[in-house]
Amino acid sequence: MIINHPLLGPRDASEFIYLGDASLIDRPDWNSENAAQQFYEYLYLRDNPAGTIRELWFHEYGDRSWLVVTRNTLTHEIVNVELARDIDREEKHSR
Amino acid sequence: MKYSGWNILKQALTGKKEWAPVWHKPEPKSHYETIVIGGGGHGLATAYYLTTEYGMKNIAVLEKSHLGSGNVGRNTTIIRSNYLLPGNEPFYELSMKLWENLEQTLNYNAMVSQRGVVNLFHSDAQRDSFVRRGNAMCIAGADAVLLDERGIRNLCPFLDYENSRFPIKGGLLQPRGGTVRHDAVAWGYARGSDSLGVDIIENCEVTGFIIKEGRCVGVETARGNISANKIAVCVAGSSGRLMGKAGIRLPIESHVLQAFVSEGLKPILPNVITFGAGHFYISQSDKGGLVFGGDIDGYNTYAQRGNLPIVEDVCAAGVAIMPMIGRSRLLRMWGGLVDMSMDGSPFIDKTRIEGLYFNGGWCYGGFKATPASGFCYAHLLAKDEPHPVAAEFRLDRFKRGHMIDEKGAGAQPNLH
Ligand SMILES: Cc1cc2nc3c(=O)[nH]c(=O)nc-3n(C[C@H](O)[C@H](O)[C@H](O)COP(=O)(O)OP(=O)(O)OC[C@H]3O[C@@H](n4cnc5c(N)ncnc54)[C@H](O)[C@@H]3O)c2cc1C
Numbered sequence: 486m487i488i489n490h491p492l493l494g495p496r497d498a499s500e501f502i503y504l505g506d507a508s509l510i511d512r513p514d515w516n517s518e519n520a521a522q523q524f525y526e527y528l529y530l531r532d533n534p535a536g537t538i539r540e541l542w543f544h545e546y547g548d549r550s551w552l553v554v555t556r557n558t559l560t561h562e563i564v565n566v567e568l569a570r571d572i573d574r575e576e577k578h579s580r
Numbered sequence: 581m582k583y584s585g586w587n588i589l590k591q592a593l594t595g596k597k598e599w600a601p602v603w604h605k606p607e608p609k610s611h612y613e614t615i616v617i618g619g620g621g622h623g624l625a626t627a628y629y630l631t632t633e634y635g636m637k638n639i640a641v642l643e644k645s646h647l648g649s650g651n652v653g654r655n656t657t658i659i660r661s662n663y664l665l666p667g668n669e670p671f672y673e674l675s676m677k678l679w680e681n682l683e684q685t686l687n688y689n690a691m692v693s694q695r696g697v698v699n700l701f702h703s704d705a706q707r708d709s710f711v712r713r714g715n716a717m718c719i720a721g722a723d724a725v726l727l728d729e730r731g732i733r734n735l736c737p738f739l740d741y742e743n744s745r746f747p748i749k750g751g752l753l754q755p756r757g758g759t760v761r762h763d764a765v766a767w768g769y770a771r772g773s774d775s776l777g778v779d780i781i782e783n784c785e786v787t788g789f790i791i792k793e794g795r796c797v798g799v800e801t802a803r804g805n806i807s808a809n810k811i812a813v814c815v816a817g818s819s820g821r822l823m824g825k826a827g828i829r830l831p832i833e834s835h836v837l838q839a840f841v842s843e844g845l846k847p848i849l850p851n852v853i854t855f856g857a858g859h860f861y862i863s864q865s866d867k868g869g870l871v872f873g874g875d876i877d878g879y880n881t882y883a884q885r886g887n888l889p890i891v892e893d894v895c896a897a898g899v900a901i902m903p904m905i906g907r908s909r910l911l912r913m914w915g916g917l918v919d920m921s922m923d924g925s926p927f928i929d930k931t932r933i934e935g936l937y938f939n940g941g942w943c944y945g946g947f948k949a950t951p952a953s954g955f956c957y958a959h960l961l962a963k964d965e966p967h968p969v970a971a972e973f974r975l976d977r978f979k980r981g982h983m984i985d986e987k988g989a990g991a992q993p994n995l996h
Pocket residue numbers: 617618619620621622623642643644645646647648649650651652653654655656657658659784785786787814815816817818822837838839873914915916917918942943944945946947948949
């Protein structure tokens with residue numbers, strides 16, 4: 486697979502480390518009432534979709550940035566690549 | 581027909597007229613007592629033991645494709661019971677005992693070959709951890725032998741002992757471990773179940789569950805709706821996709837594991853060998869091909885095929901311990917969907933929906949588990965309580981903090 490890095494252009498997927506579903510960006514609030522349940526779901530349960538997935542890749546052998554890659558798990562086709570920090574900022578902004 | 585030397589002779593002399601297909605192709609009925617979804621090794625073994633051990637009747641196995649098209653026909657055929665943790669080891673040792681009698685039980689040649697599994701170690705720390713593992717195995721009634729460098733040299737003189745980065749210091753041998761002809765396991769259990777009246781229905785994909793008032797009462801399939809009192813999901817790599825249809829999120833990700841076979845060679849490997857410093861395992865099939873594999877690719881996928889970086893990685897690891905295979909050519913390679921769980925251990929459990937049961941999370945290592953998985957799943961289905969050796973394979977163990985994490989790698993499926 487080739488990941489089209491927003492800053493560096495097309496890079497081989499073997500330069501990256503895979504973390505998993507991009508929902509890991511949205512860490513639950515430890516102060517909320519049902520924090521234990523929320524953290525259990527956050528840490529251990531996965532949608533594991535057959536089709537489009539948004540996921541976190543870390544450019545370990547490159548610029549060490551975190552990317553959010555939108556990929557099809559049935560075909561391995563990559564349709565979108567964004568910087569995770571941009572997404573995180575946008576989400577915090579819109580909250 | 582019973583398979584025996586006498587029958588082979590008789591059929592050879594009488595025009596082979598009585599050899600018949602070993603399972604029927606029945607039309608699905610509208611209702612069953614129990615439906616097992618997934619005609620892989622585990623699903624077929626479940627149906628078999630439901631009938632033989634628990635006296636259940638009116639059972640169907642629904643398979644979306646042909647029998648053995650999933651991981652049971654894609655794995656590297658290694659069986660062993662060399663686990664460390666008490667939640668795992670007694671279960672895998674039960675499986676090993678069932679393997680040892682499987683062919684007599686099924687009257688089917690599954691080519692169970694207890695040629696020994698050697699795990700190499702390369703440092704003092706690794707030796708210590710293997711000693712601990714070997715002791716845990718012995719406590720659970722399994723067999724384990726610690727070999728020093730000389731012991732390994734006697735067994736496998738062809739390894740690269742002069743490797744300066746990862747010198748071979750010894751190994752943990754499980755003499756009863758080995759290999760089994762994978763397809764024959766599916767065929768043997770299918771033949772056994774079919775002859776006891778189980779309906780094995782191929783090309784019958786389950787597309788949804790019929791749930792009424794919190795109870796699962798049937799399934800929607802490519803060949804119409806079928807009702808049942810108990811529905812037992814057993815679809816390995818497709819677990820997430822199928823359970824999603826019942827609204828259940830699992831502690832599982834689907835990944836791909838690749839396997840490789842070389843051209844046929846004269847006998848060179850006496851047993852199964854695993855590399856302790858990289859991830860690589862290898863054995864030689866009776867046809868002569870070297871059968872080997874290594875790490876999973878490491879990203880979520882349902883594509884049943886992998887990518888080239890792992891091919892390079894696996895071959896590099898192989899040549900590192902066994903330079904002599906460097907010039908043999910790869911004949912075939914393929915991938916299978918593996919249901920990687922959050923702690924690397926499986927599930928055999930009820931779900932929160934009554935009547936719906938789940939078996940999955942076998943990661944890259946469920947072939948060796950096939951007999952015990954079927955046995956324990958049948959126990960759960962028949963008695964509604966877990967079999968004692970599978971009592972820890974529960975879906976809620978993460979919530980309770982009772983993970984069974986052999987590697988201590990945490991909730992990161994691609995590290996298990
Ligand atoms: C390359 C590779 C190497 C491996 N090597 C080893 C090894 O050396 N040792 C070891 O112990 N384990 C190994 N494993 C793991 C082992 O093969 C699996 O854990 C085990 O086979 C899974 O159980 P199963 O046989 O029931 O799975 P499968 O054979 O995959 O059975 C699941 C079945 O469910 C069917 N199905 C899926 N969805 C549906 C649906 N909606 N409706 C109906 N049917 C459906 C599938 O078609 C499939 O036939 C390996 C796996 C792979 C991929």
